[in-house]
Amino acid sequence: xxxxxxxxxxxxxxxxxxxxxxxxxxxxxxxxxxxxxxxxxxxxxxxxxxxxxxxxxxxxxxxxxxxxxxxxxxxxxxxxxxxxxxxxxxxxxxxxxxxxxxxxxxxxxxxxxxxxxxxxxxxxxxxxxxxxxxxxxxxxxxxxxxxxxxxxxxxxxxxxxxxxxxxxxxxxxxxxxxxxxxxxxxxxxxxxxxxxxxxxxxxxxxxxxxxxxxxxxxxxxxxxxxxxxxxxxxxxxxxxxxxxxxxxxxxxxxxxxxxxxxxxxxxxxxxxxxxxxxxxxxxxxxxxxxxxxxxxxxxxxxxxxxxxxxxxxxxxxxxxxxxxxxxxxxxxxxxxxxxxxxxxxxxxxxxxxxxxxxxxxxxxxxxxxxxxxxxxxxxxxxxxxxxxxxxxxxxxxxxxxxxxxxxxxxxxxxxxxxxxxxxxxxxxxx
Ligand SMILES: [Zn+2]
Numbered sequence: 480x481x482x483x484x485x486x487x488x489x490x491x492x493x494x495x496x497x498x499x500x501x502x503x504x505x506x507x508x509x510x511x512x513x514x515x516x517x518x519x520x521x522x523x524x525x526x527x528x529x530x531x532x533x534x535x536x537x538x539x540x541x542x543x544x545x546x547x548x549x550x551x552x553x554x555x556x557x558x559x560x561x562x563x564x565x566x567x568x569x570x571x572x573x574x575x576x577x578x579x580x581x582x583x584x585x586x587x588x589x590x591x592x593x594x595x596x597x598x599x600x601x602x603x604x605x606x607x608x609x610x611x612x613x614x615x616x617x618x619x620x621x622x623x624x625x626x627x628x629x630x631x632x633x634x635x636x637x638x639x640x641x642x643x644x645x646x647x648x649x650x651x652x653x654x655x656x657x658x659x660x661x662x663x664x665x666x667x668x669x670x671x672x673x674x675x676x677x678x679x680x681x682x683x684x685x686x687x688x689x690x691x692x693x694x695x696x697x698x699x700x701x702x703x704x705x706x707x708x709x710x711x712x713x714x715x716x717x718x719x720x721x722x723x724x725x726x727x728x729x730x731x732x733x734x735x736x737x738x739x740x741x742x743x744x745x746x747x748x749x750x751x752x753x754x755x756x757x758x759x760x761x762x763x764x765x766x767x768x769x770x771x772x773x774x775x776x777x778x779x780x781x782x783x784x785x786x787x788x789x790x791x792x793x794x795x796x797x798x799x800x801x802x803x804x805x806x807x808x809x810x811x812x813x814x815x816x817x818x819x820x821x822x823x824x825x826x827x828x829x830x831x832x833x834x835x836x837x838x839x840x841x842x843x844x845x846x847x848x849x850x851x852x853x854x855x856x857x858x859x860x861x862x863x864x865x866x867x868x869x870x871x872x873x874x875x876x877x878x879x880x881x882x883x884x885x886x887x888x889x890x891x892x893x894x895x896x897x898x899x900x901x902x903x904x905x906x907x908x909x
Contacts, residue, residue, distance in 0.1 A: 482629070496793050500792055507764070508540070510737070511542055514766070514767065517767050518772055523563040528549055545773060551773055574590035577590070589718075595768065606714050609725055610725075611686070616636075620663065622639060623823075658685050660689065661683075665691070665695030665699060687711075713726050719776070732797070738764060807901050810845045823870055827862065827863075827865075836855045848879070848881070850867075
């Protein structure tokens, strides 16, 4: 059944990108309405909230009616998971469980069913087919966690190289695999590009590179491209909804509107003008077990209304303006991206449920890192010690890591509280 779902949604996702605009819009309307109505019917949280707000659910007939609905925040999810935010119709034990630290530092859990999972896998696949990937290509994915890829023999071969090993070991493994497609976080691929030797490049000759998960600049991607002598493409995704947008071969961002609808809003919650930067608000269309409706993810981007000459009919986005996380510069001059630290926490939050309730990492002085921690209900000293030791592996011995325990972590004024903050880097840039 899973394989059949996988195959059907593969075709669906591939075809979706060529459906003419007008029909495309109608299909998006229909999917959105289906998701919202099902959320109202089956998810207590939405039912209660919409009733309280006086929403006439029958009046929701498409994306133009979304503005009638209240937003969903990360706090809403944390307060209502799983009882009120997961559909009454699903057996949560049969769902795929995942969690993210987002950028707020609190564990944000969520679930999705098998069908959603196969749809998500295929939207990921479309990120690669959009840039010329062929099923018989070999791909190497450099990532901190293992990747689940179904076995199709010589097709769709994805090899995992752990980003937790040293960059030299990563390069050695990539050279052994000789990938056609190289995938990874922008900062990780950048580190590899900075380290590879001409000798390494004799074995590493990808046809294309796809960078993901964090904001990368055009200059960084151009640099990677100049090292590997192949095009480098960006994508924008989140753990909660998977693929949101990806660059096509013309380096234009296409929104994956068949998976998630994106609103770009100003401070007052109105749709922003073409090309201006706005808050990204997401609505899923394939996640009935746990729908995200008008979800404030905390990212910013620029809308763009136009047509791309690549032939892809999905709507477009001008740019992704990113998440506002900090990076650490250490006493030995080493630069550590906040994503690396965040990933370490995410790994533990995923492995040990309720180990951590909330955290914040602050570089108070160049050589002093303080973890502010709110223990989870199943906190274990041993597991947390292991986490700290992982952090030492990343940061090196030139710093001291201290832990301060709290009952809660106070919120700051900004919409998005940073989970990782460097008072040193900020001081330097000010
Ligand atoms: Zn395009």
